[in-house]
Amino acid sequence: MDRSEYCAQVLSHLRRLSRREREAVRAELEEHMEDHICALLDLGYDAQLAEERTMAAMGDPAEVGREMEKQYPRGWNVAAGAALILSIFVIFSALSSSYNRRMIGYAWESVVCRVSPPEPEEIAAGMFYRQEPYIPVSGVREKVDIQRNIGNDVLWIYRITVGDQDGVQTAEAAACIYDKIPGGLVSFPAFNELLVESQRGEQQVLCRQGALANPMMWNLLLRAPVRPGDDHITLRYDWLGETVTVDIPLPKEGVP
Amino acid sequence: MRKKQQIEHTPLLVLSLLAVEDMYGYQMILELARRSNRTFDMKEGTLYPVLHGLEQQGYVEAYRQEAPTGRVRKYYHLTKKGGEALRTESESWRRYSGAVDAVLRSSALGLA
Numbered sequence: 001m002d003r004s005e006y007c008a009q010v011l012s013h014l015r016r017l018s019r020r021e022r023e024a025v026r027a028e029l030e031e032h033m034e035d036h037i038c039a040l041l042d043l044g045y046d047a048q049l050a051e052e053r054t055m056a057a058m059g060d061p062a063e064v065g066r067e068m069e070k071q072y073p074r075g076w077n078v079a080a081g082a083a084l085i086l087s088i089f090v091i092f093s094a095l096s097s098s099y100n101r102r103m104i105g106y107a108w109e110s111v112v113c114r115v116s117p118p119e120p121e122e123i124a125a126g127m128f129y130r131q132e133p134y135i136p137v138s139g140v141r142e143k144v145d146i147q148r149n150i151g152n153d154v155l156w157i158y159r160i161t162v163g164d165q166d167g168v169q170t171a172e173a174a175a176c177i178y179d180k181i182p183g184g185l186v187s188f189p190a191f192n193e194l195l196v197e198s199q200r201g202e203q204q205v206l207c208r209q210g211a212l213a214n215p216m217m218w219n220l221l222l223r224a225p226v227r228p229g230d231d232h233i234t235l236r237y238d239w240l241g242e243t244v245t246v247d248i249p250l251p252k253e254g255v256p
Numbered sequence: 257m258r259k260k261q262q263i264e265h266t267p268l269l270v271l272s273l274l275a276v277e278d279m280y281g282y283q284m285i286l287e288l289a290r291r292s293n294r295t296f297d298m299k300e301g302t303l304y305p306v307l308h309g310l311e312q313q314g315y316v317e318a319y320r321q322e323a324p325t326g327r328v329r330k331y332y333h334l335t336k337k338g339g340e341a342l343r344t345e346s347e348s349w350r351r352y353s354g355a356v357d358a359v360l361r362s363s364a365l366g367l368a
Contacts, residue, residue, distance in 0.1 A: 031329055031330070064302055
Protein backbone atom coordinates (compact mmCIF):
# COMPACT_ATOMS: atom_id res chain seq x y z
CA MET A 1 0.00 0.00 0.00
CA ASP A 2 1.33 3.46 -0.86
CA ARG A 3 0.37 6.90 0.44
CA SER A 4 -2.42 7.57 -2.01
CA GLU A 5 -3.99 4.13 -1.44
CA TYR A 6 -3.84 4.72 2.32
CA CYS A 7 -5.59 8.07 1.96
CA ALA A 8 -8.17 6.63 -0.44
CA GLN A 9 -9.05 3.94 2.10
CA VAL A 10 -9.42 6.51 4.88
CA LEU A 11 -11.55 8.77 2.69
CA SER A 12 -13.81 5.90 1.64
CA HIS A 13 -15.25 5.99 5.18
CA LEU A 14 -15.89 9.74 5.25
CA ARG A 15 -19.46 10.00 3.99
CA ARG A 16 -20.59 12.91 6.15
CA LEU A 17 -17.76 15.21 5.18
CA SER A 18 -18.01 17.79 2.42
CA ARG A 19 -15.66 17.56 -0.54
CA ARG A 20 -13.56 20.37 0.90
CA GLU A 21 -13.30 18.64 4.29
CA ARG A 22 -12.36 15.36 2.64
CA GLU A 23 -9.61 17.04 0.64
CA ALA A 24 -8.34 18.73 3.80
CA VAL A 25 -8.12 15.32 5.52
CA ARG A 26 -6.31 13.83 2.54
CA ALA A 27 -3.80 16.70 2.44
CA GLU A 28 -3.12 16.48 6.15
CA LEU A 29 -2.53 12.71 6.08
CA GLU A 30 -0.29 12.97 3.01
CA GLU A 31 1.71 15.73 4.66
CA HIS A 32 2.13 13.62 7.78
CA MET A 33 3.37 10.64 5.76
CA GLU A 34 5.69 12.88 3.79
CA ASP A 35 7.25 14.14 7.05
CA HIS A 36 7.67 10.60 8.34
CA ILE A 37 9.21 9.31 5.11
CA CYS A 38 11.61 12.26 4.93
CA ALA A 39 12.71 11.59 8.52
CA LEU A 40 13.43 7.95 7.68
CA LEU A 41 15.27 8.92 4.48
CA ASP A 42 17.45 11.23 6.57
CA LEU A 43 18.26 8.22 8.76
CA GLY A 44 19.47 6.34 5.69
CA TYR A 45 16.41 4.26 4.80
CA ASP A 46 15.83 3.58 1.12
CA ALA A 47 12.64 5.06 -0.34
CA GLN A 48 10.63 1.84 -0.51
CA LEU A 49 11.46 0.75 3.03
CA ALA A 50 10.77 4.25 4.34
CA GLU A 51 7.31 4.21 2.77
CA GLU A 52 6.54 0.71 4.11
CA ARG A 53 7.58 1.70 7.63
CA THR A 54 5.52 4.85 7.43
CA MET A 55 2.41 2.98 6.30
CA ALA A 56 2.87 0.53 9.18
CA ALA A 57 3.25 3.41 11.65
CA MET A 58 0.06 5.09 10.43
CA GLY A 59 -2.14 2.19 11.50
CA ASP A 60 -5.27 0.69 9.98
CA PRO A 61 -6.79 3.17 7.46
CA ALA A 62 -10.27 1.75 8.00
CA GLU A 63 -10.04 2.45 11.73
CA VAL A 64 -8.73 5.97 11.10
CA GLY A 65 -11.54 6.58 8.58
CA ARG A 66 -14.27 5.29 10.91
CA GLU A 67 -12.99 7.36 13.84
CA MET A 68 -12.67 10.44 11.66
CA GLU A 69 -16.26 10.01 10.44
CA LYS A 70 -17.50 9.97 14.04
CA GLN A 71 -16.01 13.42 14.65
CA TYR A 72 -18.37 15.04 12.14
CA PRO A 73 -21.92 15.05 13.47
CA ARG A 74 -24.57 13.80 11.07
CA GLY A 75 -26.99 16.49 12.21
CA TRP A 76 -25.35 19.21 10.17
CA ASN A 77 -25.55 17.21 6.97
CA VAL A 78 -29.17 16.28 7.56
CA ALA A 79 -30.10 19.86 8.43
CA ALA A 80 -28.19 21.23 5.44
CA GLY A 81 -29.79 18.66 3.14
CA ALA A 82 -33.27 19.40 4.48
CA ALA A 83 -32.69 23.15 4.11
CA LEU A 84 -31.49 22.67 0.54
CA ILE A 85 -34.48 20.52 -0.42
CA LEU A 86 -36.86 23.00 1.21
CA SER A 87 -35.22 25.93 -0.59
CA ILE A 88 -35.44 24.16 -3.94
CA PHE A 89 -39.09 23.33 -3.27
CA VAL A 90 -39.93 26.94 -2.32
CA ILE A 91 -38.10 28.36 -5.34
CA PHE A 92 -39.67 25.81 -7.67
CA SER A 93 -43.15 26.51 -6.26
CA ALA A 94 -42.62 30.25 -6.64
CA LEU A 95 -41.41 29.95 -10.22
CA SER A 96 -43.98 27.38 -11.28
CA SER A 97 -46.75 29.98 -11.18
CA SER A 98 -46.70 32.65 -13.88
CA TYR A 99 -48.31 35.07 -11.41
CA ASN A 100 -45.43 34.55 -8.95
CA ARG A 101 -42.88 34.87 -11.73
CA ARG A 102 -44.44 38.19 -12.72
CA MET A 103 -44.50 39.41 -9.11
CA ILE A 104 -40.83 38.50 -8.63
CA GLY A 105 -40.05 40.42 -11.82
CA TYR A 106 -41.99 43.44 -10.56
CA ALA A 107 -40.21 43.36 -7.22
CA TRP A 108 -36.85 43.13 -8.98
CA GLU A 109 -37.70 46.14 -11.19
CA SER A 110 -38.79 48.14 -8.16
CA VAL A 111 -35.47 47.42 -6.44
CA VAL A 112 -33.38 48.19 -9.53
CA CYS A 113 -35.29 51.46 -10.00
CA ARG A 114 -33.99 52.74 -6.65
CA VAL A 115 -30.39 52.04 -7.59
CA SER A 116 -30.29 52.60 -11.32
CA PRO A 117 -33.44 54.41 -12.49
CA PRO A 118 -34.23 54.35 -16.22
CA GLU A 119 -33.46 57.23 -18.57
CA PRO A 120 -36.43 58.94 -20.30
CA GLU A 121 -35.83 56.99 -23.53
CA GLU A 122 -35.93 53.70 -21.59
CA ILE A 123 -39.16 54.74 -19.88
CA ALA A 124 -40.68 55.66 -23.23
CA ALA A 125 -39.56 52.38 -24.79
CA GLY A 126 -41.37 50.49 -22.03
CA MET A 127 -44.62 52.42 -22.36
CA PHE A 128 -47.52 50.45 -23.68
CA TYR A 129 -50.13 53.03 -22.73
CA ARG A 130 -49.75 56.40 -24.38
CA GLN A 131 -51.81 58.45 -26.67
CA GLU A 132 -49.15 59.76 -28.99
CA PRO A 133 -45.77 58.60 -30.23
CA TYR A 134 -42.86 59.52 -27.97
CA ILE A 135 -40.62 62.25 -29.32
CA PRO A 136 -37.47 62.65 -27.23
CA VAL A 137 -36.37 66.01 -25.88
CA SER A 138 -32.91 66.81 -27.24
CA GLY A 139 -30.97 69.31 -25.18
CA VAL A 140 -29.31 69.67 -21.78
CA ARG A 141 -29.79 66.87 -19.27
CA GLU A 142 -29.02 67.08 -15.55
CA LYS A 143 -29.41 64.96 -12.42
CA VAL A 144 -31.80 66.14 -9.75
CA ASP A 145 -32.76 64.50 -6.49
CA ILE A 146 -36.22 65.46 -5.31
CA GLN A 147 -38.07 63.08 -3.04
CA ARG A 148 -41.55 63.42 -1.59
CA ASN A 149 -43.38 60.99 0.65
CA ILE A 150 -46.90 60.20 -0.51
CA GLY A 151 -48.31 58.05 2.29
CA ASN A 152 -46.33 54.82 2.13
CA ASP A 153 -44.99 55.70 -1.31
CA VAL A 154 -42.01 57.73 -2.37
CA LEU A 155 -42.03 60.02 -5.40
CA TRP A 156 -38.48 60.40 -6.70
CA ILE A 157 -37.66 62.89 -9.46
CA TYR A 158 -34.15 62.14 -10.65
CA ARG A 159 -33.53 63.59 -14.13
CA ILE A 160 -34.42 66.81 -15.94
CA THR A 161 -33.92 67.50 -19.64
CA VAL A 162 -34.54 70.82 -21.39
CA GLY A 163 -34.42 71.25 -25.14
CA ASP A 164 -36.24 70.94 -28.37
CA GLN A 165 -39.09 68.52 -28.78
CA ASP A 166 -40.59 68.56 -32.23
CA GLY A 167 -40.01 72.31 -32.54
CA VAL A 168 -41.24 73.21 -29.05
CA GLN A 169 -38.93 74.10 -26.16
CA THR A 170 -39.80 71.52 -23.52
CA ALA A 171 -38.68 70.42 -20.07
CA GLU A 172 -39.00 66.75 -19.31
CA ALA A 173 -38.38 65.24 -15.88
CA ALA A 174 -38.00 61.52 -15.27
CA ALA A 175 -39.49 60.23 -12.02
CA CYS A 176 -40.73 57.10 -10.34
CA ILE A 177 -43.07 56.18 -7.54
CA TYR A 178 -42.44 53.14 -5.39
CA ASP A 179 -43.40 51.79 -1.99
CA LYS A 180 -41.04 52.59 0.90
CA ILE A 181 -40.59 48.84 1.40
CA PRO A 182 -38.98 47.11 -1.59
CA GLY A 183 -41.54 44.75 -3.09
CA GLY A 184 -44.48 46.67 -1.60
CA LEU A 185 -47.33 47.80 -3.83
CA VAL A 186 -47.70 51.43 -4.87
CA SER A 187 -50.74 52.75 -3.02
CA PHE A 188 -51.00 56.13 -4.73
CA PRO A 189 -54.39 55.92 -6.51
CA ALA A 190 -53.93 55.37 -10.25
CA PHE A 191 -56.91 57.65 -10.99
CA ASN A 192 -55.33 60.60 -9.15
CA GLU A 193 -54.59 63.26 -11.66
CA LEU A 194 -50.97 64.37 -11.94
CA LEU A 195 -50.43 67.68 -13.67
CA VAL A 196 -47.25 69.29 -14.89
CA GLU A 197 -47.35 73.04 -15.23
CA SER A 198 -45.10 75.61 -16.84
CA GLN A 199 -44.37 78.93 -15.12
CA ARG A 200 -47.15 80.47 -17.19
CA GLY A 201 -49.70 77.96 -16.02
CA GLU A 202 -49.72 75.81 -19.17
CA GLN A 203 -50.77 72.40 -17.94
CA GLN A 204 -50.21 68.93 -19.24
CA VAL A 205 -51.35 65.60 -17.86
CA LEU A 206 -48.19 63.60 -17.60
CA CYS A 207 -47.34 60.34 -19.31
CA ARG A 208 -47.03 57.49 -16.89
CA GLN A 209 -45.65 54.08 -17.46
CA GLY A 210 -46.00 51.22 -15.10
CA ALA A 211 -49.23 52.22 -13.41
CA LEU A 212 -50.80 49.18 -14.96
CA ALA A 213 -47.68 47.25 -15.99
CA ASN A 214 -45.94 47.08 -12.60
CA PRO A 215 -47.96 47.57 -9.39
CA MET A 216 -44.74 47.94 -7.37
CA MET A 217 -43.14 50.77 -9.32
CA TRP A 218 -44.33 53.45 -11.72
CA ASN A 219 -42.12 55.37 -14.12
CA LEU A 220 -43.22 58.87 -14.99
CA LEU A 221 -42.23 61.44 -17.60
CA LEU A 222 -43.20 64.93 -16.46
CA ARG A 223 -43.25 67.30 -19.41
CA ALA A 224 -44.15 70.98 -19.83
CA PRO A 225 -43.39 73.70 -22.38
CA VAL A 226 -40.75 76.21 -21.33
CA ARG A 227 -39.42 79.56 -22.54
CA PRO A 228 -36.09 81.37 -22.11
CA GLY A 229 -35.87 82.71 -18.57
CA ASP A 230 -37.86 79.84 -16.98
CA ASP A 231 -36.10 78.19 -14.09
CA HIS A 232 -38.55 75.43 -13.09
CA ILE A 233 -41.62 73.45 -13.97
CA THR A 234 -44.17 72.36 -11.40
CA LEU A 235 -45.80 69.06 -10.59
CA ARG A 236 -49.20 69.14 -8.91
CA TYR A 237 -51.28 66.33 -7.47
CA ASP A 238 -54.00 65.91 -4.90
CA TRP A 239 -53.32 63.96 -1.73
CA LEU A 240 -55.73 63.63 1.21
CA GLY A 241 -57.84 66.52 -0.05
CA GLU A 242 -54.94 68.94 -0.51
CA THR A 243 -53.03 69.96 -3.60
CA VAL A 244 -49.33 69.22 -3.35
CA THR A 245 -46.92 71.29 -5.41
CA VAL A 246 -43.39 70.21 -6.32
CA ASP A 247 -41.12 72.64 -8.18
CA ILE A 248 -38.55 70.93 -10.39
CA PRO A 249 -35.58 73.22 -11.16
CA LEU A 250 -34.35 73.37 -14.74
CA PRO A 251 -30.64 72.93 -15.55
CA LYS A 252 -28.46 75.92 -14.65
CA GLU A 253 -27.76 76.57 -18.32
CA GLY A 254 -31.42 77.51 -18.59
CA VAL A 255 -33.66 77.19 -21.62
CA PRO A 256 -31.62 77.44 -24.85
CA MET B 257 -17.73 5.09 41.44
CA ARG B 258 -15.67 7.86 39.89
CA LYS B 259 -17.45 10.12 37.48
CA LYS B 260 -16.48 9.25 33.89
CA GLN B 261 -13.75 11.48 32.58
CA GLN B 262 -15.10 13.84 29.92
CA ILE B 263 -12.01 13.79 27.76
CA GLU B 264 -10.21 10.56 26.90
CA HIS B 265 -6.51 10.28 27.52
CA THR B 266 -5.14 10.98 24.04
CA PRO B 267 -7.11 14.23 23.59
CA LEU B 268 -5.98 15.31 27.04
CA LEU B 269 -2.35 14.69 26.08
CA VAL B 270 -2.82 16.59 22.82
CA LEU B 271 -4.31 19.58 24.64
CA SER B 272 -1.40 19.43 27.05
CA LEU B 273 1.11 19.56 24.17
CA LEU B 274 -0.67 22.51 22.61
CA ALA B 275 -0.66 24.40 25.90
CA VAL B 276 3.08 24.91 25.36
CA GLU B 277 3.11 25.81 21.67
CA ASP B 278 1.17 25.45 18.42
CA MET B 279 2.08 22.21 16.64
CA TYR B 280 1.27 20.18 13.56
CA GLY B 281 0.40 16.47 13.60
CA TYR B 282 3.75 14.84 12.95
CA GLN B 283 5.42 17.20 15.40
CA MET B 284 2.92 16.13 18.08
CA ILE B 285 3.67 12.46 17.50
CA LEU B 286 7.40 13.05 17.95
CA GLU B 287 6.90 15.24 21.00
CA LEU B 288 4.49 12.81 22.63
CA ALA B 289 6.91 9.92 22.14
CA ARG B 290 9.81 12.00 23.46
CA ARG B 291 8.05 13.30 26.55
CA SER B 292 6.56 9.94 27.48
CA ASN B 293 9.84 8.12 26.84
CA ARG B 294 8.04 6.31 23.98
CA THR B 295 5.31 4.99 26.31
CA PHE B 296 2.67 6.72 24.19
CA ASP B 297 3.75 5.25 20.88
CA MET B 298 0.36 5.51 19.19
CA LYS B 299 -0.57 4.60 15.63
CA GLU B 300 0.03 7.90 13.96
CA GLY B 301 -3.09 8.01 11.79
CA THR B 302 -5.31 7.80 14.87
CA LEU B 303 -4.08 11.21 16.00
CA TYR B 304 -6.09 12.97 13.31
CA PRO B 305 -9.59 11.89 14.37
CA VAL B 306 -8.61 13.15 17.82
CA LEU B 307 -7.47 16.50 16.44
CA HIS B 308 -10.55 16.92 14.25
CA GLY B 309 -12.78 16.01 17.19
CA LEU B 310 -11.13 18.66 19.35
CA GLU B 311 -11.51 21.15 16.52
CA GLN B 312 -15.22 20.33 16.18
CA GLN B 313 -15.65 20.91 19.92
CA GLY B 314 -13.87 24.25 19.71
CA TYR B 315 -10.97 23.18 21.92
CA VAL B 316 -8.42 23.80 19.17
CA GLU B 317 -8.34 25.79 15.97
CA ALA B 318 -6.19 25.19 12.91
CA TYR B 319 -4.26 27.34 10.48
CA ARG B 320 -1.64 26.69 7.81
CA GLN B 321 1.90 27.88 8.21
CA GLU B 322 5.37 27.02 6.96
CA ALA B 323 7.14 24.59 9.29
CA PRO B 324 10.89 24.75 10.07
CA THR B 325 11.32 22.05 7.41
CA GLY B 326 10.17 24.62 4.81
CA ARG B 327 6.98 22.66 4.10
CA VAL B 328 3.59 24.23 4.81
CA ARG B 329 1.74 22.34 7.53
CA LYS B 330 -1.59 22.54 9.34
CA TYR B 331 -0.88 23.87 12.82
CA TYR B 332 -3.24 23.50 15.77
CA HIS B 333 -3.71 26.16 18.40
CA LEU B 334 -5.29 25.73 21.85
CA THR B 335 -8.36 27.95 22.24
CA LYS B 336 -9.52 29.56 25.47
CA LYS B 337 -12.24 26.92 25.73
CA GLY B 338 -9.62 24.21 25.19
CA GLY B 339 -7.41 25.73 27.90
CA GLU B 340 -10.28 25.65 30.39
CA ALA B 341 -11.06 22.02 29.49
CA LEU B 342 -7.40 21.12 29.93
CA ARG B 343 -7.28 22.65 33.42
CA THR B 344 -10.45 20.88 34.54
CA GLU B 345 -9.53 17.50 33.10
CA SER B 346 -5.92 17.66 34.28
CA GLU B 347 -7.12 18.20 37.85
CA SER B 348 -9.59 15.35 37.50
CA TRP B 349 -6.88 13.10 36.09
CA ARG B 350 -4.47 13.93 38.94
CA ARG B 351 -7.09 13.02 41.54
CA TYR B 352 -7.81 9.76 39.72
CA SER B 353 -4.17 8.72 39.27
CA GLY B 354 -3.41 9.74 42.85
CA ALA B 355 -6.21 7.49 44.08
CA VAL B 356 -4.99 4.54 41.97
CA ASP B 357 -1.44 5.10 43.19
CA ALA B 358 -2.59 5.19 46.81
CA VAL B 359 -4.41 1.87 46.42
CA LEU B 360 -1.43 0.25 44.70
CA ARG B 361 0.95 1.47 47.43
CA SER B 362 -1.24 0.13 50.23
CA SER B 363 -1.49 -3.23 48.41
CA ALA B 364 2.28 -3.32 48.00
CA LEU B 365 2.71 -2.76 51.75
CA GLY B 366 0.39 -5.69 52.44
CA LEU B 367 2.39 -7.95 50.15
CA ALA B 368 5.67 -7.01 51.80
